[in-house]
Amino acid sequence: MNAIIRIAMKDLRLLLRDRADAFFTFVFPLLIALFFGYVFGGGGGEKSAMPIAVVNEDGGEASAWFVDELGKAGGIEAKIAENRAAGEGLVRKGDAAACVIVPKGFQESTRKVFSGGGMELEAIVDPKRTAEAGLLEGRLNELGFRQLARTFTDSSMMNSFLDSAREDVSKSSGLSPLQKGVFGTFFDSVSSLTKEVTSKSGGESKDGTGESAGGGFRPVTVTMHELRMNPNSPNNSFAVSFPQGVVWGLMGCVMAFGVSLVQERRRGTLLRLCVAPISRNQILLGKAAACFASCVLVQIILLLVARLMGVRIGNPAIMAAAVLASSIGFTGVMMLLAGLSRSEGAAQGLGRALLLVLALIGGGSIPLFFMPRLMQQISSVSPFKWATIAIENGLWRAEGWDSMVLPGGVLLAIGAIGFWVGRAVMLRFTNS
Amino acid sequence: MIRLEGLSKKFGEREAVRSLSLDIPRGEVFGLLGPNGAGKTTAISMVIGTLSPSGGDVHIDGKSLVNDPMLRRRVGVAPQALALYEDLSARENLEFFGGLYGLSGRELNAAVDAALDMVGLRDRAGDRSKAFSGGMQRRLNLAAALVHGPDVLLLDEPTAGVDPQSRNSIIELVRSLKGRGTTIVYTTHYMEEAQKLCDRVGVMDRGSMLAVGTIDELLKAHGGDSVVVYHDETGEQKIVTRDPAGEVAKLIERGVRSGLRIDRPDLESVFLNLTGRALRDGGAE
Numbered sequence: 184m185n186a187i188i189r190i191a192m193k194d195l196r197l198l199l200r201d202r203a204d205a206f207f208t209f210v211f212p213l214l215i216a217l218f219f220g221y222v223f224g225g226g227g228g229e230k231s232a233m234p235i236a237v238v239n240e241d242g243g244e245a246s247a248w249f250v251d252e253l254g255k256a257g258g259i260e261a262k263i264a265e266n267r268a269a270g271e272g273l274v275r276k277g278d279a280a281a282c283v284i285v286p287k288g289f290q291e292s293t294r295k296v297f298s299g300g301g302m303e304l305e306a307i308v309d310p311k312r313t314a315e316a317g318l319l320e321g322r323l324n325e326l327g328f329r330q331l332a333r334t335f336t337d338s339s340m341m342n343s344f345l346d347s348a349r350e351d352v353s354k355s356s357g358l359s360p361l362q363k364g365v366f367g368t369f370f371d372s373v374s375s376l377t378k379e380v381t382s383k384s385g386g387e388s389k390d391g392t393g394e395s396a397g398g399g400f401r402p403v404t405v406t407m408h409e410l411r412m413n414p415n416s417p418n419n420s421f422a423v424s425f426p427q428g429v430v431w432g433l434m435g436c437v438m439a440f441g442v443s444l445v446q447e448r449r450r451g452t453l454l455r456l457c458v459a460p461i462s463r464n465q466i467l468l469g470k471a472a473a474c475f476a477s478c479v480l481v482q483i484i485l486l487l488v489a490r491l492m493g494v495r496i497g498n499p500a501i502m503a504a505a506v507l508a509s510s511i512g513f514t515g516v517m518m519l520l521a522g523l524s525r526s527e528g529a530a531q532g533l534g535r536a537l538l539l540v541l542a543l544i545g546g547g548s549i550p551l552f553f554m555p556r557l558m559q560q561i562s563s564v565s566p567f568k569w570a571t572i573a574i575e576n577g578l579w580r581a582e583g584w585d586s587m588v589l590p591g592g593v594l595l596a597i598g599a600i601g602f603w604v605g606r607a608v609m610l611r612f613t614n615s
Numbered sequence: 616m617i618r619l620e621g622l623s624k625k626f627g628e629r630e631a632v633r634s635l636s637l638d639i640p641r642g643e644v645f646g647l648l649g650p651n652g653a654g655k656t657t658a659i660s661m662v663i664g665t666l667s668p669s670g671g672d673v674h675i676d677g678k679s680l681v682n683d684p685m686l687r688r689r690v691g692v693a694p695q696a697l698a699l700y701e702d703l704s705a706r707e708n709l710e711f712f713g714g715l716y717g718l719s720g721r722e723l724n725a726a727v728d729a730a731l732d733m734v735g736l737r738d739r740a741g742d743r744s745k746a747f748s749g750g751m752q753r754r755l756n757l758a759a760a761l762v763h764g765p766d767v768l769l770l771d772e773p774t775a776g777v778d779p780q781s782r783n784s785i786i787e788l789v790r791s792l793k794g795r796g797t798t799i800v801y802t803t804h805y806m807e808e809a810q811k812l813c814d815r816v817g818v819m820d821r822g823s824m825l826a827v828g829t830i831d832e833l834l835k836a837h838g839g840d841s842v843v844v845y846h847d848e849t850g851e852q853k854i855v856t857r858d859p860a861g862e863v864a865k866l867i868e869r870g871v872r873s874g875l876r877i878d879r880p881d882l883e884s885v886f887l888n889l890t891g892r893a894l895r896d897g898g899a900e
Contacts, residue, residue, distance in 0.1 A: 185714075185719075186714075186715055189711060189714045189715060190715075193700070193703070193711050196703070196707075197700060197702050197703070200702040200703075201702060450696060450697070450698065450699075451694045451695075451696030451697065451698035452698045452699065452700060454665060454692075454694050454696075454698055455692065455694065455698040455712065455759065456715070457664075457665045458663045458664060458665060458687060458690065458692045459687065459712070459715040459716060460684065460685050460687045460688045460715075460716060460717070461715060462684075
């Protein structure tokens with residue numbers, strides 16, 4: 184065991200010291216995943232305003248004003264949606280960071296500001312865009328203050344609100360006649376003040392900002408809901424692109440270690456390993472262990488970055504199984520490549536000619552579910568396809584362990600057959 | 616120390632090594648000579664256990680290497696190719712190879728330091744081997760064979776393509792190891808090197824051992840005639856003779872002294888007399 188670990192550690196050290204190998208094994212897949220994730224996510228243009236879907240379920244004058252103002256607000260691009268479902272659809276597709284719903288009764292709620300109520304809004308947000316949702320809540324409150332200021336500077340609107348408040352007070356049974364009189368005097372004073380403000384401002388509404396006027400008071404209550412994603416679809420574009428990155432990472436491992444085994448033969452270091460008091464199986468297991476460890480490592484790195492990009496790992500246990508099965512499968516592919524190649528040139532040629540094609544059709548270039556049906560069927564010959572499916576199962580595709588039987592089984596079979604054939608060929612070589 | 620008993624190897628119908636038998640006592644430097652394709656490397660590969668013999672056996676101190684592969688702990692090998700990891704430092708290379716022989720911790724560190732000292736690379740221990748000159752790489756290649764302190768050392772052309780200083784250093788190291796009782800099997804194409812270093816020499820060709828003996832024994836048996844060379848009024852003259860001293864005495868009696876010298880047979884003469892002068896294009900050894 185000690186010898187196997189020593190050989191594996193030596194190979195990992197050599198991998199990290201070879202800048203090109205390290206780049207194509209660890210960095211290149213990450214760049215691929217980030218690039219495609221960004222492209223699939225609609226990125227690539229200039230940084231523009233935050234797209235927001237807006238649904239007006241109220242239809243009143245106040246809600247119309249609010250929706251109109253939301254559209255004019257800087258940093259926000261309002262997309263009017265006909266109904267809640269359409270708004271959610273825009274968020275789900277990534278076309279909007281959130282969907283703001285102006286609910287029925289909004290007009291009424293604006294009248295309740297002086298009698299203990301307030302404006303109520305709903306927002307459905309993409310869970311991976313929570314930072315933008317926070318920004319949105321701030322902007323909605325800012326608009327709420329402006330709505331409030333507009334009330335103060337519009338005497339007819341204010342009188343309508345005060346009439347409503349007077350009616351509520353007069354109907355109230357919990358207030359004494361004296362208290363009702365005090366409220367009446369207060370409402371009259373507010374009415375006079377509003378008339379004065381309106382006459383000075385020429386009847387125009389003034390913009391007010393929440394920051395200066397409100398202190399800790401929030402005129403708008405925003406009820407945030409996280410968008411419920413379909414559990415069997417990727418929760419964002421990086422959930423599609425990171426399995427692609429895994430394909431290229433596995434390919435990098437296979438190429439690096441397949442070629443390194445051939446190099447050991449050519450340079451004579453394999454001979455030196457063979458004369459040491461360790462068995463051929465220990466040598467090959469050491470090489471395989473290094474490849475397996477780097478396959479696991481590259482997938483863990485990719486998944487950690489994927490998490491940072493908001494990718495949700497739907498089923499961590501299935502994901503762990505997928506990582507292990509992929510690593511075993513591609514360790515077998517590496518052994519096969521090393522066994523079939525007599526020279527570094529042959530290993531690289533075989534890698535380019537065969538592995539590259541298998542990687543491309545196995546989900547390395549186009550995500551599997553974007554492929555036409557025929558292409559999807561052809562891609563079944565590629566071990567990369569099964570690794571992609573296994574990883575996607577861990578991220579978003581799986582509903583249960585049943586879904587891992589086929590990809591996991593194929594990968595384990597590839598690993599076992601590849602190791603066995605590669606080992607047999609290499610043992611024959613070292614004994615000839 | 617090492618006994619080869621009827622060792623043979625067949626590749627299909629071709630017999631690469633034919634019933635090779637040999638005894639090499641402890642502390643001896645044994646030179647294995649032969650033209651390309653003679654079967655030297657095949658024989659050595661069977662001794663180090665990288666090839667299974669078709670017949671016969673190799674014994675180290677009476678124990679069969681075929682039946683007890685762990686005996687390989689007692690053998691060190693410096694292959695002709697520089698079997699090193701270029702991206703590892705000299706120390707890392709030696710630590711790795713020493714570790715494969717079961718050394719670890721302080722014991723490994725001490726063994727690595729000792730091996731680096733032996734080949735004069737202690738001050739370059741942290742440098743990657745790809746930064747070394749050819750001679751330094753050869754010395755490191757030798758150190759990798761020595762790091763676990765083997766009783767038996769197989770050196771396959773250890774001075775091929777090195778500068779005179781490194782060659783001298785390697786030769787001195789081999790002498791020093793012999794002084795410590797290490798048994799060494801040494802293959803080389805440099806005859807004068809074998810003549811200087813080896814206690815006994817075996818000449819192989821076409822899979823068979825043609826002759827084995829000390830240098831004097833081989834010269835006497837296979838060296839051929841000496842050549843007495845002198846100058847007279849017509850130019851350089853040569854006398855091929857088994858008795859060069861007698862011929863020189865006769866020439867001096869006749870008053871011939873100009874350019875007088877004796878060209879005695881050397882190991883190269885032995886080699887050529889045994890293996891012939893036809894060019895060999897090699898092939899697998």
